[in-house]
Every structure is written in C-alpha cells, then in structure tokens.
Amino acid sequence: MSRTYTHPDVLTHGVAAGWADSETDPSRIDWAERQARAAIPFRVIDGRPVNPCEKTGIRYGRNELGRWGEQLCADAVVTVTDEHGARWLVMVERADGYGWALPGGCVEVGETPADTAVRELAEETGLDLDEASWEVLPARYVPDPRASDEAWMVTTPALTHLGTIRRDDFLIPLGADDVVRAEWVRADTFPILAAYLEATYGGRVFTAHQDLLADLFDTEH
Template sequence: MSEYTPEDITPPELRPEALAHHVPDWAEAAPTPDDVTDWDARRAAALVPFRLDARGWPMHPDGRTGRGGRNLGLWGENRAADPIVVAGRGRHRQVLLITRSDIGVQAIPGGMVDPGETAPETLIRELREETGVDLSDHQPVILSQGIVDDWRASDHAWVVSTAALYEIPAEVDAVAGDDAVAVAWWPFGTLAQLDAAITAVGSTLYAAHQPLLQRALDHLDMAVHPDQTR
C-alpha cells in the first residue's frame, strides 16, 4: 500500500517563518493546528461536525483531499456566504455572477464571514462589495449550509458556505468591485443552459458553485410546480 503524501498548499505568507514576522489580517497566527487552543469551542460551533485526528488536528469532514497545510484564514472550518441573485421568471430568468480575480472563472459573488459577523450580514456585504448591488431590504431563502469544494481546502482547513437565494423582479445595474474583475447577468433556465452560455464566450463556470446553483434552480422550479413534491 502506497503512503499517503498530500501536497502542501500553504502559501508563503502562511508558513511559520512568515507568520513569525507578520500575520495577514485575514488569517489566524497559528502556524499549525497544534497552536490552536480552542478546538472544543470550534467543534461545538461548527456548522458541519468534524473530528480531530490522533495529533489533535482537525479532519476534513468529507475525508482526504490530497492537499495538506493551510491556504485559508483558519485551521478547520472557515465560514463563507454565497448570495445567489436571480432576476425575472421562467425562460427570462437571469442569474448574477462575477469573474473571480483569483482563478478567473464565473462564480457566485460571496466571500468569507468576518470575525463578529453573521452569515446574513456577510451575504449583504459581499454582494455590495463585489457587484454594487444592495439587497439589504430583501429577505433571502437560505438554501443550504454545507461544505463546498473550494480550491483552497485541505485535509485540515475547509470552507462551509451559507448559500442564499435572492429573487428580484428584473435585472439591476451591477458594477464589479473588490475580488471581482467583471460582473454580468446570465441565462438561468437550467444549469446546462448557464454552463453553455459561459462556455460560448470562452469562460468557465466555477465547479464548486454548481451544486449551489442547482439548489437554487430546484427551489425556483419547485415553486412553479409545487405538485412535484407530492
């Protein structure tokens, strides 16, 4: 049996020698999980339960990822919020997506929950920062709170997202900002239709967000055809 040797994805700014001199404002100072002192509290507050291994290190709830180290702010669970904004109904339905500055794909606007912030507050803040759209007076539908297959996740640090659906009557003006290099409305009748429209312009739909978008579609379609639940 071959030995498991995950790739260390820790960026230079989160390696022990760098953290000894400077801690980024988005990250905790702990060079390894051994330096974290509140695992009981983190496990009790986790949206998705997780265990610690024999060393006392957090274990990804879904198992091995093939990646070690940390490329996220916290060891263990990192909370995010993803607002899915849908305009119109039926065949005229559109969804608001950004082009991410880090990996250049089409994705739901959203980001990490800041310390002292709630997920609903993050939904509003991230949407405003990345698209200029303010839906603070709208009540979203919470679709899910679960692990997303984020490219920065490792065996010991992962992302749990609160995905929420905002429905508005028609498209509104949006302007890219913060971590978005572009923002646009896309056809949203089905996930296949959305993917085809994005592929047609030479871009890619972020794989980690496809399950969240499908949940939004399922919710919207069930509202139109409630008899399907019987």
C-alpha cells in the first residue's frame, strides 16, 4: 500500500526554524537545480522526487525530514587510541529517541562537508577540532528512519584520528544542542561498539549509522 505522511512538525516548527521547505507541492520545486547538486543522482517523475536507493513504506510526503528530495549531511568520525591500544569514538545520544549517532547535520550553503562536520561536532559535543586533519569520504545514502520515498538522507563522513592518548587525558565531550549527552564509546570493531553502548548506557546505534559504522570498523585495527 502507498502511504502518505508528513510529520506536523515539518510544516510548523520546521518551516519556522528554516530546516524545512515551506512548499507543500513538490511539483513546484526547481528540480533541475536540486538534481544538479545532488551527491547521488535521482529521478523526478511527474514533478515528484523518487528515492534512488530504497522504498521506505511512505510513498508520498516527507515523513520527518524537511527538504524534498536529497538532504546532504556530514558526520564527524572522531577517534582516538588509548594507552592500551583500544580505539574510542565520539558519539552522541539523540534527543529524539532514535539512539546513539555520530555528531553531524545538514550541509549549509557555502559549506564543505568538512566544515559541516567541524561545526556540528562543536555544537553537539563542545569539541573544537577546526585545526585537526580531516579525511572526507565519498557521500553515501543512509537508511534514515525519518525518510520517505520523496525525502531522504545522504551523508558525507569526515574522519579525524587524534592519535594515542592516555584514557585519563581524553578531551571531554559535553552534550549540547539537540543531543542528550556525548561520550567516548569503545569502537575496536562494530560489534564491540554496539555491545559497549548496550552494556554501558542501555543504548543502540542509530539505524542510519549502523551500516556506515560497520563498514568503518568491520575489522580489528
């Protein structure tokens, strides 16, 4: 069955705050411009965008996302190795109940993905790593539970490794902005990361970041 759904917050708070399109009819969007700057090509049929990577169960509308079509984000992957050789990753607990995620957010006009990763990291964790060396990976589709067949998320992971530091000397992340808290999470492999979150915080990895993190941490380092 085709389901139509756009969360009420998109058309109220989202529009007022500027993170959502005010246009409710996607056929009136300038699709040529959005398709030209898309990180992953997508089709527009009868004036409506089509998710290029999956069917979400919501055929029409934006679900919980603000922009019609692709929404490009960047996520900060910040790691450090402790004195025992264990790898740790900065993660944040989302305030919307979707679990633990990488710090990140939408790429704003004029920003590079690395710029966005640095900005969002500072906003969500208080960590200012503007002077760090960042490696930007290719953009990839993420199966965000807030997406629909007409509004979806693409992210560009930006990686930085802070080297080997004594556990007691780690920079201290402080949850801010729209997150509950920010913490260093053990991340030698993805299964270790997931088990650590569950055992320590009773948490789970945000669905949209599971495959991404599994690809990054699928083997012992």
